[in-house]
Amino acid sequence: MPSGVIPSPKTGRELVDEYFIENRTRLLEIAAFLDRLDRSDPTLVDRDYRVRAFREALRLLEDRPSASGEPQTRVERIQEILSDPTTEPLEKLDVKSARGAYDRWHLGVA
């Protein structure tokens, strides 16, 4: 990934020193959320498009964009997984509010 227009004032080591703990917390929160879903209903990933999209996005976290030749960042690739890829307008309003993921698998909500 390019270094950016405004260089980070902090080194990599300094970023880890400053932000490791709060991101460790976020990581554990996601793990706990998945454990919670498994305790409740382990088949949700097959029956709810939001869970399917979430699990698919998680797999991208370990990809290093520069190593795979992928020009997009992890954030951009996850945004793509969660986004409506269609281009045609809806004929009429279906629901008022978005749900956070697009049902590309036609699973619906469990």
Add this chain to the structure above:
Amino acid sequence: MRYIDLHAHMVSRSTDDYVQMALTGCVAVTEPAFWAGWDRSSADGFEDYFRHLTDFEPKRAAVYGIRHFAWLCLNPKEGEDRVLAREVLRRIPRYLDSPTVLGIGEIGLNRVTRNEIATFRDHVDLAIEHDQLIHIHTPHLEDKYKGTRTIVDILTEYDRIDPSRVMIDHAEEHTLPMILENGFWTGLTLYPQTKVSPERAIDMYERYGTDRICVASACDWGPSVPTAVPHFALAMKRRGHAADLIDRIIYHNPIAFLGQSPKFDVGSAPDGDAAATSSPRNLTAAKSSAGGVAAA
């Protein structure tokens, strides 16, 4: 610290929020017309809302030393009703001469329907006809990319639109490049959940620079933080960025965009840390002495 929050739905916020914003250095807010969380039943309802935005709210903000400006429209969440939209659009021009109205907004799309697009085009035509700045809402979550792509494609069809007079707001990592590449201004919305965190906003500044990118709280009746901009400034400082860079983003960038309207003026806001010197005691005294805007 001094800052301008160019997207704040203050009609949904308490006077205590104005106090907190004033204490943290806010010198001006601009308030786009938006969805109340429920659909209004008539054009008269919108007209009452426009009176609230152009009359009452500037007075309420002034009590706390904050200048209040507004944008007018029928918002995208109600854009599906074409009959209502036409009637509201017919009534908007009479408010455009108000001394605190900066332009048309926040127009845009919600679920990207054919009717929403027609209503969006009507607003763009109105803005062009009256030579107004334009402020645009992009859809939420999974609809953001499609909606932003559609909005950019529509706007670039117009040869009478100067993109430097248009703000396409609520950008995220996957939509920001297409907005900037086409010459528009954009905004990063600092929300606790559904839009951008301060850390991600800083990442985008580091990647793309500061030109034509603003930050705002978009505080409203949902989960949102009226002091999100100073929280962003604190996060910038924590990341090691210099005070003049922070000042450029939260003060000078909004002025560069909003100042294209001759009505926009923040007066003589002091530099740097001297800006946020109002004490709670002084603000309380100001509140109690304000005629006409005290709560019943």
